[in-house]
Amino acid sequence: MTSSAIARSTRHIIWDWNGTLLDDNDAVVAAVNKVCAAFGCEHIDLERWRAVFGRPLHRSYEHVLGRALGEHDWTRIEKLYHDAYRELLPTCGLAHGVPEKLRAWIDSGRTQSLLSMWFHDELVPLVETFGLNALFTRIDGLRAEIGGGSKADCLTEHVTVLGIDPAETVLIGDVADDAHAAERVGADCVLLTTGVMARPALEATGFPVVDSITEALETVEAEAAA
Template identity: 50%
Template sequence: MKHIVWDWNGTLFHDIDAVVDATNEVFRPYGLSPMDAAGFRAVYSRPIWACYERLLGRALAEGEWEALDRSFHDNYHRLMLTCDLAEGVREGLKRWDETGGSQSLLSMWRHERLVPAVAEFGIAPHFRRVDGLREAESGGHKARYMAAHVQALGVDPATVTVIGDSVDDADAAVHVGARAILYTGGMTTRRDLEATGFPVVDSLAEALDLA
């Protein structure tokens, strides 16, 4: 049986506008010019603190990262309320179920916010497991969380396809021995996605066709 591990932010949840606007709010006090989605994708990378250092052109001071991160999330959690699922998500999840495949969700967003959001959109029954960052977890790269997620599912990594919007999703797939399909609707440029060597698509319907 084939299994899909979906990413949330920028993949199933189309929140690029909220991410960009929240980032602009973070850096407004610093006098930086507002970015559009293309400008944000040009500078985006993980870990986020390194991205922030490039935007500022200097190293972050002690305690500055924590303040910037709090500001981003305060603004993001307000702006995300205007966002919706990506085009075709409900139909796509149902379509995959009908093929006999299974699916789950792994996000680097906080678990206590992720689970209610997935439930509110009415798509939770499609997923065997939904994992976000728990309280004691600090984030960073997705690879180790992917390993724990796949182990908890008890699926063979060789049957797993990771669908996400970032190079971090590709690296996480490689880490566990899965394949990846990368989607351009999120925060990463097509050029950077293509550099991973994995297929790159412009819609989730196309991703499912490949899966």
């Protein structure tokens, strides 16, 4: 369902991780710049990355690197990026409002889960380091050796395993992929401007776009009270 408002009967929130609950923009840009350096290109800043970021991801890198990318190039980029990002992960913190706002949602008698496209075996212990695991009914990351893939497929499985009603569910994320995935399964979506996608691209999805975790939950609550 694509609209400027969301359903009034929200009982469950599915949270994205990177760029949503985890403030990792500095790590992302630094990791992208490791790729740029390896390919002999100038460094970029967050605004430049937001301007070119989209799917498929290799096209974003083609814009930044100024060249077409073959399979070997993409394999190299994947390794360069993920190695650099992993090294910088310990410097990342939680978004403002986490975990307080998430605890308040649970205290209201409703539920929430976490779905990320970061690697599952690394995601779960990372979430645990912040003491958040108990706040989620389920945590799912990417169960593959290579990043990317379809979030819609992962969301479909996540919703099925949880046994929740998509009509009573809101996905809160930071990129258009989150909106497309939510639309695929029949859930609603709220998008944050705190990640790596520019506001116009988020607004083009037709879903509500906000600037913080607090605003995202206020959007959900406002519709529930309407």
